């Protein structure tokens with residue numbers, strides 16, 4: 259992978275550095291740098307007119323259905339102890355989901371609005387400002403420091419983990435090596451082989467089905483893994499004494515992520531609703547995102563103090579929470595104009611389409627082992643598997 263010299267901010271930064279940079283640091287710059295990063299500097303454009311859609315940026319249907327799962331979780335916690343509870347959203351983007359959940363709670367169970375503290379954990383200073391404005395306009399007081407919040411509740415992370423920096427690595431003649439990015443002789447960007455993977459990473463990859471000798475993969479076979487996964491899960495866990503974590507993302511099991519035919523990994527660049535393979539184009543102006551490894555998530559959860567409850571496809575989860583009923587309600591006269599009904603129908607279908615958002619995974623973890631569940635906290639939906 260090479261890019262001709264453009265002498266932009268990334269080239270200048272690499273020149274100042276004077277040595278190649280690994281992908282975790284590079285992605286930290288490209289995505290989260292407060293002056294240049296796609297999220298950090300607020301270049302991200304959410305929604306159908308922007309770079310990509312997420313479930314909440316499509317409309318309000320997702321939040322309405324999700325609230326039906328969140329309420330039983332909060333009811334279960336409230337039944338154990340009448341103390342305060344928090345809804346802690348990590349990576350809330352522009353705050354759409356939080357605003358929409360407020361609307362859904364208002365409809366489903368208004369007393370919960372008074373009882374819940376909303377906490378937003380956002381890495382981007384630019385997005386934090388937008389969230390504040392949105393939440394203020396919606397009239398939902400918000401706490402931004404998790405330390406100040408109640409320590410029982412539900413952590414929610416929609417499309418957070420796919421935005422964490424990953425390490426790209428490649429099979430060389432002498433085993434697995436990191437990939438790095440450096441300047442070439444003309445001052446352009448190029449991907450170059452870096453140092454061998456550490457023994458501890460090799461052990462983790464072997465546990466995910468990727469053996470140290472490459473397992474018959476060709477020299478040059480490339481993939482990625484996420485070193486930020488476990489630290490992020492640990493931070494989430496430290497913010498909560500008792501409760502749940504629901505992470506929603508596109509994910510693959512390790513046998514599919516590291517299947518010999520998936521050469522190149524899943525890291526893609528996204529801009530203007532299109533995914534592309536040119537990761538170094540337009541630095542800081544395109545999203546860079548990788549699939550979550552389900553098995554790595556379950557293993558890291560266990561090591562971070564979470565009890566893995568299981569995962570379900572989003573389409574199945576939403577059907578279990580009443581999406582089909584929402585579709586049939588569109589035939590009623592009270593559903594509004596034809597244009598409004600068609601738009602809502604489109605939104606609902608995209609949420610369940612297995613090739614679109616319906617193929618996402620809901621990954622549920624809790625602070626206590628499964629036996630300690632209070633009452634009917636989990637709505638068991640088809641496909642939910644430990």
Ligand SMILES: C[S@@+](CC[C@H](N)C(=O)[O-])C[C@H]1O[C@@H](n2cnc3c(N)ncnc32)[C@H](O)[C@@H]1O
Pocket residue numbers: 297298304312313314315348349350351352354379380381382385415416417418421422490
């Ligand atoms: C793909 S966007 C998803 C936004 C929103 N949840 C949605 O579904 O529309 C990823 C979000 O996670 C944030 N983010 C990434 N890494 C983070 C971290 N380590 N801590 C907190 N927020 C983070 C980004 O700034 C951005 O708001």
